[in-house]
Amino acid sequence: MDRAKAIDRRNDDALMRAIGARDSNALREIAEAYGHIPFGISCRMLADPMEAEDIAQEALLRLWNQADRWVEGGPGIAAWLSRVGTNLCIDRIRKTRRQSSEEVPEHRDETPLADAALESDNVKQAIIDCVTGLPERQRASIILTYYEQLSNQLAAENLEMNIKAFESMLFRARGKLKKCVETKGLVKEDVGRICP
Template sequence: MSIRSTWVLADIRANSFGCAPALRHDARKSLRRAKGFCGSSVISFGRRKLGRSDGSLVEQVGIAGDEADGDAALMARIAARDAAAFRLLADRHALALRRIAYRMLGDASEAEDVAQETLARLWHHAARWRPGAFGVAAWLNRIAVNLCLDRLRRARFHGGGEIPDRPDETPIADAAMLVAQERAAVVAAVAALPDRQRAAIVLTYYEDLSNAMAADALQMNVKAFESLLHRARLALRTALAAAGVVGPADARVA
């Protein structure tokens, strides 16, 4: 299971939602130092691993500043039907789009379809893009999230919509079993959230977006997003308490 599921659990256990960003980053620092937390997993679908000079691995989560600055120029070229510019921009953002879609839909094939459809819309509608507060990545995130929500609504209407189980069949030591079970419980609890609450958790914890950027992706104002995120966290507390992952003290409403 993803290390990011542990960040979610750390925030739930901290019982103080007002400091969630700090908790996420504190958890990241401590957990990345721990051994045994960074194995590969389906929940890390689409995340590029980069080597350090000391031989360790780090995750490329976002886009470098120079690349982000160049996105606007690439968009102008794409609007003029420059295929090379499209390929470059697609390469920059495809992994993040797949990650978001996978965590929303729980299916790698569906996630690939959403990423491809998002990039197709980029090609066809690049001329409609206007520079905003968060740039091209936020625009693409918004498209991908909306496509995921549409698919979830359609699946539910046709009697489906459940996210598939993601079993981890890798043998693990008894000492790590509890950690794996807790992460699995977090993944299951996130998967069971209402669609927009799930999106709020995915964008905030798994994609490390600010509340403002996540609100933009969901096309709502920041205050409304913060309310949505608060409800999602409370729902996670309740689900994790029912699963025995957090105790009654952790599950109480702050």
């Protein structure tokens, strides 16, 4: 049984009260049960497992520091970490864009590789390029909906949008992603592989 499912959501409030009392064991329990959530979102949005680790740790640190603001009976720790992880990724993407002085090349080198073992790496990189090429909120909508498997309603709440605006943005993101995937000659099955 998945560790996150083992912890009853009603227990979230008790865990947050323990964190508010500075019980490090409660934080450890939350990290073990829910740490994969901000990590998975970050890994897919940033395409960098090292950055994803930093985001996951930052999300947990914020949970620790903001325990006194916890509202009991809310959507729970998983939803909170999902929202914070998504927002941290969007902030990181925006910051990176502002700091980058390099020109982005128009096209990636499409030279075919002779070694079949490298093909899957090529496919993975092409998919990462397509997803990371989306504007940050559209990228978040794809990651939350398809990779994190959140409902449109929960994904919209994570991005602090109403459902109609979210679904419109998701539709545009899917269109851009489809066009990119087709341009790179990928098939639909390849799109599921972004992050280990």
